[in-house]
Amino acid sequence: MKDEIAGIYADGWSRIVATMIRFTGGDWDLAEECAQDAFTKALQKWPESGVPDQPLAWLTTTARHRAIDRMRRAAGEAAKLREAAAMEPPPYLRDSEIPDERLELMFTCCHPSLNLDAQVALTLRSLTGMSTAEIARAFLVPERTMGQRIFRAKQKVAHAAIPFRVPPAHLLPDRLPAVLHVLYLLFNEGYGDPAKARLCQEAIRLARVVTALMPDEPEAQGVLALMLLHDARRPARVDAAGDLVTLDEQDRTLWDQARIAEGAAICERALRRGRAGPFQLQAAIAACHATAPLASRTDWPQIAGLYAELARIAPSPIVELNRAVAIGMVSGPEAALRLVDGITGLDGYYLLHATRADLLRRAGRGQEAAGHYRTALDLAPTDAERRFLRGRLQQP
Template identity: 75%
Template sequence: MTSPEELLAGLYADGWSRIVAVMVRLTRDMDLAEECAQEAFAKALVSWPASGVPDQPLAWLTTAARNHGLDRLRRARTEAAKLREVALSDSSPPDFPADGDIPDERLELMFTCCHPSLNLDAQVALTLRSLAGMSTAEIARAFLVPEKTMGQRLFRAKQKVAHAGIPFRVPPAHLLPERLPAVLHVLYLLFTQGYGDPAHARLSLEAIRLARVLCALMPDEPEALGLLALMLLHEARRAARFDDAGDLVTLEEQDRARWDAARTAEGAALVERALRRGRAGAFQIQAAIAAVHASANDPARTDWAQIVGLYDHLARLAPSPVVDLNRAAALGMAHGPEAALPLLDALDEPLRDYYLLHATRADLLRRAGRPDAAAGSYEAALALAPTEAERRFLRGRLCASTPRR
């Protein structure tokens, strides 16, 4: 039997963001909204073990948060607070609503957190705090900054939301195409932050959870489906990306039996569903590339020509040096390393500090039978690699490429 504490822990993931979103709409104060959500969960942790879990737990928590908000506003003495109290008192009925009747304001909260007037760091921090319910200390650890620095970042972001007139709403239809990419970008940034470092895997899972919320609330947006598909297809590989010693395993060397079959199947189905809308976007194309990899049980049977074609499409939709680098790597698999190496020369200037440029060149040189040149590129990549697992991998390749004397 599930204990009240376990039930609350399960409710926290989705319940926190829903309650915060409702309270932001009612109070127009992000700090107060978070305080109300915290108070509701704290009150439930004391009350539920003693009196039992209510029939409508989300409604109980939402009402407890709302009551705390009213109490806080009543204690305030400014005229503005009194006006907010009137608005808050009139905006929801006094009785407990059913869980299914609780408004889901998370979409508005997503667009508020990712408003273009906020810089990217602020967008990420607000999303993790308000929608994922992570503490300031947790967010600071994930992004390798002091807790004080992250606290200041959150404070400035909330102040800007409060004082710059950032609206708590989904943008009107004519602005949606230019605003949705910011939300998708922040979610994918969260995912990649957790995917690149196993110690921060929670970020990847939170990004997937929030993408599911976004898809449920905006079911007709194919790029949201494409992003969710892309994250699921990558997350499916997590168990195979590192060996038992914690060393990195390349995609072509991964044991595909260790890939998560359920996530792979769901991701592939979402790609097809998104592409059928006839509005292909960058996340959909990246997901399609991941799906091609997933469809080959044997890496040797990967359809590299199809992947090159998808990268051609991606380069037209979202041109960037990183896309060109990935296309060159795929071309090297499809037609041999010598066909791809000249393409990297044009990327030396824009990507000179990007370790994967040097790692890709090193791998192509290794496969072309040029170990001395490969060793130099491995050394350049090693100096720039961001994680210890990647550095260990590159050291191993460097040792293998360095001629024995």
């Protein structure tokens, strides 16, 4: 039962929060509190009564009752209470009749008056129900810092009276970079944890909506292509025991060829527009991996070139780390190690240490590799990643 409720939470949290933000007149904290209270009551009641036929309607109604109760207690809010009571849904409301306002929520969060990190953090909190700690890990910052960032973002939305809507077409390009960043972080949150796989499908669905809304924006197509190409490899990423399988060892017969074909075609169409952006380049790299018939036939020189272009237009330590991996496949591990040693700002990122360890192992420097595998093991965020690193440590 808890797994079923968890699935409903993953699918329904953002819709309920979006509905409650509009219902409460833009009170984000109250909207989240009421949504959380509704799910808490579901955990208490549904194991005995069973999941209702229309769970989203049940949760939305429960959240609205909670909001009305809170507003009833607040002095001087009689007008707001009357408005809320007038919006009370009838008992026969069905899930299909709950408005889907997630896109409005996303673009509200991504208002240009907020800085990019605040936009992304606020949208992740509101659209996925991720905890502050989880979002902080995604940003590689302390939880306290992220909590303050989210609080300030909500305060700014409230004080600036930012409208809850999808903006007019002429304003959409200003919001696009943050929206795409949000979508990809949402996808990654689900991709890294099998228990949150629904988040990947939600991110893909929202990416399709944004792509349809902005058909002339190649970066929107790029992020959709990138998600599809990564998601196509999901069935081969872990084995029957739940252990990670590296890309070069994955069973390619398990890859979803229809998704690969769709993602590669979308990426190609986007690149033809001649405005290559970071997501298009990452999608092109993913397509190189996904369309190679065998790992040994992967076009590493092309991948290294794509990473070089990506580093030029969107430099970051993560991009440099990935470029070093590609260089290692083209020119050998020692060449890659020289690049890795020059990367700064990723000391707390386990993949930096895991990559350095793997390069040292391939270079025949096993004792040095073991030390870095241990550091990566201490920093790895999931059990599957820790098991993988322990296995590497045990190899000669």
